[in-house]
Amino acid sequence: MKTKLLILFFSLIILSCNKAPQFSKINIVSYDMKVKYDTISRNLYVNSSILLEPLKQNNDKISLLFLSLAKINKICFMNKNAQFNTSYKFDKDTIFIDVPEQLQNNKKLSLYLEYKLSLDLISDKELLAVARSGKWCPLQYDNFSKWKIEIETPQNYIAYSSGDLIYSSIDNNHGYFIWENDYNLGVPLIITPKNHYSIIKKIIDNKEINFYFVNKNSIIVNKIIRELYNSFHFYNKLFGDYKHKQLSIFELDDSGTDAMSIETFIVVHDSLFLHTNDPLFGGNLWISHEIAHQWIGSGYTNTFNTKLSWFIEEGLTEYVRYMFIEDNYGKDSLNAVFKQYKNEFETQILNTNDDIPISSNSSSRVIYIKGPIIFHYVRQQIGDDNWKNFLRTLYNNYYGKVIDYEIFKSELSKYDPTGKVIKRMEELTEMKGILPIQF
């Protein structure tokens, strides 16, 4: 029997902002969640206590992102041990919750929710919907919150999440795991049969790297470990010390998710392992990109839907990976990558619907091709040392914070006193139809 891997994940998406004005998007201060997975019914049962930020004005409704497939058994506000029942409505993957009149001026609102998710509805191919646009617990992206998740699994199952595992025990019937962390980008949860993964542990620069894989091909696994090792070391030197003790990387063999990275936690679909035989620089395109997100995006991120957010989040991450290629495989390899993507642009993007300016802030493939070219231009203009200082400043001053383009620009302008380079960079992001710089 094929062992089933269950993963719930949400990550970076572009959110459409068409909320009616009477609703208030509300940030979350802290979560306390108890999660139980029942293998027989394939249901995930969740009890969630959520401390909310005070309402900015008198709102009779609040909204949170939340998977509409959740079946809610109980929802109420809590205030000084008193319960206030409430009602709610889903609209796509947003939940609108009525705030009882007597709580509308309240400074400390907390929300209590009990719900279940049927994994049959969101497993396998449909899992992609959960990963990319659904949220298995209510959240906003641009917030900061402390998480505590207690997970109970059936015997012989094990749970993984990001952050610090502060407690785990396995008795005859169940496994218990408690994770705590500060997050700004969401909460991953993997529940899997105990022997599903083989684990390789590596120490790199005093950090513990755990690789959870199912692939039995040792040539492929060793290649990936090597790429992981080298790229982690490179970024650790480039940006400054990785801010966590641990990083875990999971191979997914039962979901539609490609690859994503949040603090301390990377998942990658095993179909991407097939790319490891790429003749260029040893392949493994995905891993050094996802590792770089531990310093960019997962490390700090700009608010979604603000100017040039995809350019910074993905274009810069991809360019930093190019710097790794240059360092590890040499200048020729860097030029080969630029050439390869130039060809990809001309044959697959030019004159198609994907040929849009990267300033239009979509997740189009063009971001990954033009973004690095533009950042390469910026680096050449301001000089290598300035460029590296700029990257270090972003990481060390803004780690765990949400930044927008204005902050990004003001940091960059310290190395561009006349403003000419930034002006040109902005112009280049607005172009379409041609590559910004010719190589």
Ligand SMILES: [Zn+2]
């Ligand atoms: Zn990425």
